Amino acid sequence: MLKHTRKGNWMEINTPKRWAGKTIEDIFRKDWEVPKKLTHIFRMENKILVNGNKASWSSPLNLGDKVLIKLFEEESLNNTHAFFYDVQVLFEDDHVIVFNKPPFMNTHPNDDTDKDTLLNAAQFYLQSKGEKATIRQVHRLDRDTTGAILFAKHALAGAILDRMLEKHEIKRTYIAIVQGHLRKKKGTIHEPIGRDRHHPTRRRVSPTGQEAITHYQLIKEENSNSYVKCLLETGRTHQIRVHLSHIGHPLLGDILYGGKPILKRQALHAAKLECIHPITGEEIICYAPFIDNPPIFRSIDIYTI
Incomplete structure (x- = not known):
């Protein structure tokens, strides 16, 4: 260290x-x-x-x-509008911060009018502590996905973490609830993902898409649904949602990929994030508690996944 x-x-x-x-x-x-x-x-x-x-x-x-x-200088890299939201912090030091992202919030602004995102809330959080750095997201979560998400507090940490992400050295474990019972209780989905030319936001398994690898394992079955642990080896847009739908098990609530609309969002939570600290070299392990109210995920101990 x-x-x-x-x-x-x-x-x-x-x-x-x-x-x-x-x-x-x-x-x-x-x-x-x-x-x-x-x-x-x-x-x-x-x-x-x-x-x-x-x-x-x-x-x-x-x-x-x-x-x-x-490292710790006032920056003016962007004009991120500070937005107050009482977001949960899972880990923080002078270099990095991990938040527990709530549902129904974009990770970052998609245009100039999008000012109530997690990035905006993160900027407010830093400013409220008297820190004037420009915070940087390292990866992203879909708008309706909850859980652990990593940010860097300065350019050097951000650059090192970007490289680690490219080399698959940041481990992310997700919990999903899918429709039906899996034939194989454990497996790997190695199918390329590309854009769906018939839909502006949807992705699909495509031979011309980018390589995508998802490892999955059954946690438990409940009625006609299954709780599944997923580990990403790559980070394509909608990867878990596309891959599980592709094998016939769309996420509950994920109407974009064939899920039944019985929840207000797709049942997907980034439960655990693991990486080596970009500066100190120490191991960071963050567990993100479930934050839906009413709860979506029941009787799951995230500290045992």
């Missing part, structure tokens, strides 16, 4: 053994895999100091060198 302290706008690190002999360039390009553009900004704007001096990006660090990285 990388130990650090916050000093105003700066993160201070005493060079650990695993950094000794490496250059700042090595750490940014190889350890953190930061994009070239963002690395260039840190270099050109002198956002790195070593022992109080402007960093030499090509000089090896020595054990115990004091490295300062300027």
Whole structure:
């Protein structure tokens, strides 16, 4: 775990053994895999100091060198309108935050008039604490899907998490209620997903679509429905909804993909999120309690999935 302290706008690190002999360039390009553009900004704007001096990006660090990285600055990357909503926080530190997304709320604005999204609520939450950073979503959840969703508080954390997401290093576990009883209690759906040319928002399994992989496992059966745990290996739009409908088991309430309209939303909840912290390297595991009122998911212990 990388130990650090916050000093105003700066993160201070005493060079650990695993950094000794490496250059700042090595750490940014190889350890953190930061994009070239963002690395260039840190270099050109002198956002790195070593022992109080402007960093030499090509000089090896020595054990115990004091490295300062300027991370916590006021930004003006977007004009996100702050919107108050008492959203539940599952994990937070200086670098990342995980919210428990409520239903019937977009993750981010789709146009200039869309101002009551989770991103807007997250911006308000930070501002109410006196933090002036521009928050960044790392992934998204459908409007009617609830559960754990990850945001970054600064550009470096956001870039590292984006790379981790691309490399499938952020693990997301969902709970769904589907129609019918599954023939196979456990399996993998490996079918490409693309747009449905006959519908503006719907997706479908298509040989010309993007690769999509969903792992599923039966939790329990209740009447004519099944509770299913799903793990995403990829993150396509509507992936779980499309894949489970494709095998004949649409989600309850998911009328877009053939589900019965007996619920106000599709029965899908992001119950667990696991990843390695982008800066410290510690393991983050977040469980998102069910928040529907009245409840949709019954007798499920999320801490055992």
